[in-house]
Amino acid sequence: MTPESIKGRRLVGLFLLGFVLFNYPIISLFNIESDLLGIPVLYHYCFGVWLLVIVFIRYVTRNQVRESKPPSDLR
Amino acid sequence: MLSTETVLFFSFSYIGLLFAIAFIGDRHAEIGMSLVSNPYIYALSLAVYCTAWTFYGSVGRAATFGLGFLPTYIGPTLVAALGWLVLRKIIRISKIHRITSIADFIASRYGKSTALGSVVTIIAVLGIIPYISLQLKAIATSYLIVIDFPLTSLPRHFAEVPVFKDTAFYIALILAVFTILFGTRHLEATERHEGLVAAIAFESIVKLIAFLAVGVFVTYGIYQGFGDIFEKARSMPELRQSLTMGSRPGMYANWCIHILLSMMAVMFLPRQFQVIVVENVNEDHLNKAIWLFPLYLLAINIFVLPIAFGGVLHFQGSGADADTFVLTLPMEMNRPVLALLVFIGGMSAATGMVIVATIALSTMICNDLVMPVMLRWPLLGLAQRSDLSNVLLSIRRGSIVLVLLLGYAYYRFVGEYYSLVSIGLISFVAVTQFAPSILAGIFWKRGTKAGAMSGLIAGFFVWGYTLVIPSLVQAGFLPTEIVAKGPFGIALLKPFHLFGLTDLDHIAHAVFWSLLANCTMFVGVSLFGVPSAIEHTQATFFVDVFKYSVDSGGSSLWRGTAQVGDLRSLLNRFMGPERTEEMLAEYASRHAIDLNQSMTADAALVSHVEKLLAGTIGSASARVVVGTVAKEEPLGIDEVMNILDETRQVIAYSRELEIATNELKAANERLKELDRLKDEFISTVTHELRTPLTSVRSIAEILHTNPKLDSQQHRSFTSIIVKESERLTRLINQVLDFQKIETGAMDWHISHLNLKEVIEDALTTTNQLIEEKKINVGCRLPENVPLITGDRDRLIQAMVNLISNAVKFCRDNHGKIDIDLQVAADRMQVNVRDNGIGINESDQNVIFDEFRQIRHVTKGRPRGSGLGLAITRRIIDFHNGRIWVESQPGKGSTFSFTLPIKTVSIEV
Numbered sequence: 001m002t003p004e005s006i007k008g009r010r011l012v013g014l015f016l017l018g019f020v021l022f023n024y025p026i027i028s029l030f031n032i033e034s035d036l037l038g039i040p041v042l043y044h045y046c047f048g049v050w051l052l053v054i055v056f057i058r059y060v061t062r063n064q065v066r067e068s069k070p071p072s073d074l075r
Numbered sequence: 076m077l078s079t080e081t082v083l084f085f086s087f088s089y090i091g092l093l094f095a096i097a098f099i100g101d102r103h104a105e106i107g108m109s110l111v112s113n114p115y116i117y118a119l120s121l122a123v124y125c126t127a128w129t130f131y132g133s134v135g136r137a138a139t140f141g142l143g144f145l146p147t148y149i150g151p152t153l154v155a156a157l158g159w160l161v162l163r164k165i166i167r168i169s170k171i172h173r174i175t176s177i178a179d180f181i182a183s184r185y186g187k188s189t190a191l192g193s194v195v196t197i198i199a200v201l202g203i204i205p206y207i208s209l210q211l212k213a214i215a216t217s218y219l220i221v222i223d224f225p226l227t228s229l230p231r232h233f234a235e236v237p238v239f240k241d242t243a244f245y246i247a248l249i250l251a252v253f254t255i256l257f258g259t260r261h262l263e264a265t266e267r268h269e270g271l272v273a274a275i276a277f278e279s280i281v282k283l284i285a286f287l288a289v290g291v292f293v294t295y296g297i298y299q300g301f302g303d304i305f306e307k308a309r310s311m312p313e314l315r316q317s318l319t320m321g322s323r324p325g326m327y328a329n330w331c332i333h334i335l336l337s338m339m340a341v342m343f344l345p346r347q348f349q350v351i352v353v354e355n356v357n358e359d360h361l362n363k364a365i366w367l368f369p370l371y372l373l374a375i376n377i378f379v380l381p382i383a384f385g386g387v388l389h390f391q392g393s394g395a396d397a398d399t400f401v402l403t404l405p406m407e408m409n410r411p412v413l414a415l416l417v418f419i420g421g422m423s424a425a426t427g428m429v430i431v432a433t434i435a436l437s438t439m440i441c442n443d444l445v446m447p448v449m450l451r452w453p454l455l456g457l458a459q460r461s462d463l464s465n466v467l468l469s470i471r472r473g474s475i476v477l478v479l480l481l482g483y484a485y486y487r488f489v490g491e492y493y494s495l496v497s498i499g500l501i502s503f504v505a506v507t508q509f510a511p512s513i514l515a516g517i518f519w520k521r522g523t524k525a526g527a528m529s530g531l532i533a534g535f536f537v538w539g540y541t542l543v544i545p546s547l548v549q550a551g552f553l554p555t556e557i558v559a560k561g562p563f564g565i566a567l568l569k570p571f572h573l574f575g576l577t578d579l580d581h582i583a584h585a586v587f588w589s590l591l592a593n594c595t596m597f598v599g600v601s602l603f604g605v606p607s608a609i610e611h612t613q614a615t616f617f618v619d620v621f622k623y624s625v626d627s628g629g630s631s632l633w634r635g636t637a638q639v640g641d642l643r644s645l646l647n648r649f650m651g652p653e654r655t656e657e658m659l660a661e662y663a664s665r666h667a668i669d670l671n672q673s674m675t676a677d678a679a680l681v682s683h684v685e686k687l688l689a690g691t692i693g694s695a696s697a698r699v700v701v702g703t704v705a706k707e708e709p710l711g712i713d714e715v716m717n718i719l720d721e722t723r724q725v726i727a728y729s730r731e732l733e734i735a736t737n738e739l740k741a742a743n744e745r746l747k748e749l750d751r752l753k754d755e756f757i758s759t760v761t762h763e764l765r766t767p768l769t770s771v772r773s774i775a776e777i778l779h780t781n782p783k784l785d786s787q788q789h790r791s792f793t794s795i796i797v798k799e800s801e802r803l804t805r806l807i808n809q810v811l812d813f814q815k816i817e818t819g820a821m822d823w824h825i826s827h828l829n830l831k832e833v834i835e836d837a838l839t840t841t842n843q844l845i846e847e848k849k850i851n852v853g854c855r856l857p858e859n860v861p862l863i864t865g866d867r868d869r870l871i872q873a874m875v876n877l878i879s880n881a882v883k884f885c886r887d888n889h890g891k892i893d894i895d896l897q898v899a900a901d902r903m904q905v906n907v908r909d910n911g912i913g914i915n916e917s918d919q920n921v922i923f924d925e926f927r928q929i930r931h932v933t934k935g936r937p938r939g940s941g942l943g944l945a946i947t948r949r950i951i952d953f954h955n956g957r958i959w960v961e962s963q964p965g966k967g968s969t970f971s972f973t974l975p976i977k978t979v980s981i982e983v
Contacts, residue, residue, distance in 0.1 A: 015156035024327035038302025057366040
């Protein structure tokens with residue numbers, strides 16, 4: 001297993017997690033008329049999960065800049 | 076509030092600034108100091124996804140549907156996570172095959188088919204035109220709002236305004252000029268436009284700043300923060316329902332389908348493909364872009380709801396269009412500077428999309444629609460034209476104007492009836508039709524050209540039926556009965572409720588049916604058909620792109636001949652002589668061949684030329700063009716399969732070969748080393764043998780020639796002879812012993828023995844040696860020692876070897892040797908410590924190897940055969956023990972060995 005493929009698998013896992021979190025039935029648990037700090041919980045939830053996904057992508061891709069060597073001169 | 080002059084001045088200044096940025100970007104690219112080659116610019120250029128739809132439309136949608144605007148941005152976030160798997164592969168494929176558009180990608184994947192490329196182009200153009208019209212509408216509307224304030228009751232009927240008095244028409248023309256100037260300045264084999272990307276990235280910054288500014292102003296300037304707005308919204312019945320997703324039937328399915336829709340759109344919209352794939356400088360930039368881009372989306376969406384709710388609360392019942400809240404709210408609050416910033420931001424969002432989309436579409440129209448027709452139409456005399464690069468550029472410029480005019484026409488006749496987002500979603504559904512062919516194309520080899528073609532056409536047909544026909548009905552081109560009662564009164568065929576499906580909204584409904592038709596046809600036709608040789612080839616190169624090296628792309632699959640001169644003139648015609656020579660020279664130097672010397676081009680060169688052309692005129696056209704000068708022997712499917720298998724096997728074999736070669740090399744090194752050691756050994760041993768032999772002989776000669784020596788002298792001479800012959804015997808015995816142990820011919824006499832006695836015996840044997848060098852021997856042996864089994868004589872030999880070794884290396888005057896025996900539960904350990912010169916760390920590992928003698932820098936080689944320690948180790952090994960050395964140079968060494976107390980199984 002190369003570092004590339006490990007990263008790829010983690011990101012696919014993250015995608016699946018995000019897809020589940022953003023869809024029925026989980027999203028229906030937050031589709032309620034109730035709020036937190038004056039803002040509806042559904043909004044908190046959507047933006048929160050969104051930010052979480054971004055942070056995780058950042059985490060998975062950290063320090064990976066020089067690991068892969070794509071063909072440098074594509075002719 | 077804002078005069079026409081002010082607005083126009085700032086608008087044109089802004090466009091001038093964009094020109095400047097694009098110009099600087101291009102200049103830097105020419106001198107090789109790319110401005111755009113970094114992940115941040117790349118991520119910002121991806122944000123061309125946020126168009127006027129995001130800038131104005133999201134607020135409009137949020138005002139009626141609450142969170143309904145959000146799936147459009149959640150999808151891209153999820154795709155970002157998937158980007159590493161999907162986008163990286165698409166980028167790699169496109170770079171290797173020099174693919175410059177989505178039509179080219181699909182055409183190339185399914186056997187470089189011109190027909191498929193044309194179909195994709197037509198779908199893309201028809202699908203994107205509404206989207207372009209949306210941008211024109213947004214710019215025109217925002218302009219009118221800023222000018223006509225406080226008249227906020229838009230939209231009006233554009234169709235009543237004559238074309239030449241219509242702002243949108245001039246906007247379309249200005250955009251066409253900008254796009255032509257920076258998109259088609261010259262033909263590039265890679266189709267990258269650095270200046271343009273720089274300008275797009277700048278526009279992304281401007282639109283984000285503008286939107287955040289108005290967001291902060293509305294949330295904290297007009298209201299007291301998020302809580303306040305939501306509090307007020309809760310008290311308003313129409314907004315109250317927007318606070319949740321509600322509980323309409325099919326709501327969650329709609330939500331899910333909209334997420335899927337935006338996932339496809341963000342990858343397969345022609346402009347997204349352009350910035351993600353074609354304009355990509357370095358695959359590594361994906362690493363950062365896949366989290367920066369979602370972060371950008373998040374930032375630009377945070378204030379959508381506050382602005383939407385704030386606008387609804389503010390304009391209650393005044394009939395203001397929610398799509399324009401972003402602009403009308405600052406106007407209402409008398410903030411002209413902010414309004415101007417917003418206007419510029421909206422313009423950024425719209426122009427960015429239009430420019431990139433038209434460039435992408437013009438490439439497709441030129442390469443996949445016009446070129447194939449021209450190449451097959453001898454009447455045009457294309458074959459006779461010597462330089463086609465200008466023709467190509469003209470075609471592209473023409474198609475840019477055409478696309479923008481089509482967008483304008485759509486805006487004029489249909490656009491006014493729809494909100495911004497609804498128009499954009501129609502385009503999303505159109506490009507989603509590319510998803511099955513592309514996604515299956517890069518992961519599934521079995522998809523065929525016929526499958527892709529029928530899938531695309533089926534999906535396109537359903538898209539047209541469920542979304543375009545209703546829009547034409549709305550615009551008054553078709554009777555309304557079609558939507559209300561179904562065509563010919565067949566209710567099951569109502570475009571919005573096909574087969575009675577009513578739970579989904581119009582878009583989700585269209586996505587579902589079109590993708591169902593598309594996928595079914597694609598998979599079904601693919602499975603029932605047989606791919607041709609070239610389809611199979613391309614499928615393998617696409618799916619296994621990471622397995623094949625960059626250069627192998629296709630040359631092994633081409634058999635035939637072409638003349639170098641023909642190829643050269645072919646390139647000349649499409650790229651001009653300068654670039655042709657440049658590229659051929661580069662190829663020649665890389666492969667170390669002289670193209671002027673050789674007449675016939677090999678397969679590698681032909682396929683290289685085809686790729687170069689593919690970058691300029693698309694892979695399908697390139698194949699046709701190269702086919703005119705190259706005589707190809709068609710390959711059968713079996714041959715293709717064989718070659719592909721061979722290629723893979725060759726790669727595997729060469730890897731195995733490499734490993735085997737390395738092993739052989741190592742073994743060879745080892746053998747050489749052993750050979751060297753053996754030579755050294757022989758010279759050492761012969762030297763060692765000669766020394767005693769010489770002294771024996773010379774003394775014997777003395778005795779022979781002087782028979783009258785007195786008895787004292789006589790005795791001393793003979794004793795030397797005895798000693799020297801003993802030394803000789805010892806040496807020969809050692810060599811013989813080693814030989815025996817090595818070949819397994821040694822006789823071992825196993826008995827119970829006491830290790831303490833062994834040590835004492837060894838000391839007795841070496842007593843004379845020790846006495847001679849006046850060495851002080853300290854011996855600490857315990858009283859009672861458990862018996863072990865082993866070969867007594869051999870162990871004594873091992874012990875003698877260690878002691879004489881210690882003696883050999885001890886200091887000359889104050890030599891000291893310590894011997895001690897430690898008894899543990901399961902083993903005994905013997906340590907022989909000297910205070911000699913010590914052994915370097917690097918030598919400690921090899922000292923037990925046969926023929927090894929550690930050379931001292933000053934003293935040279937020590938005496939002895941170099942076999943003593945090797946024999947000792949073998950004896951200890953035989954007794955299942957372990958031997959090692961610890962040493963510090965200058966402070967002496969300690970040789971230790973352990974022997975197990977229960978030497979369970981020594982074979983006798």
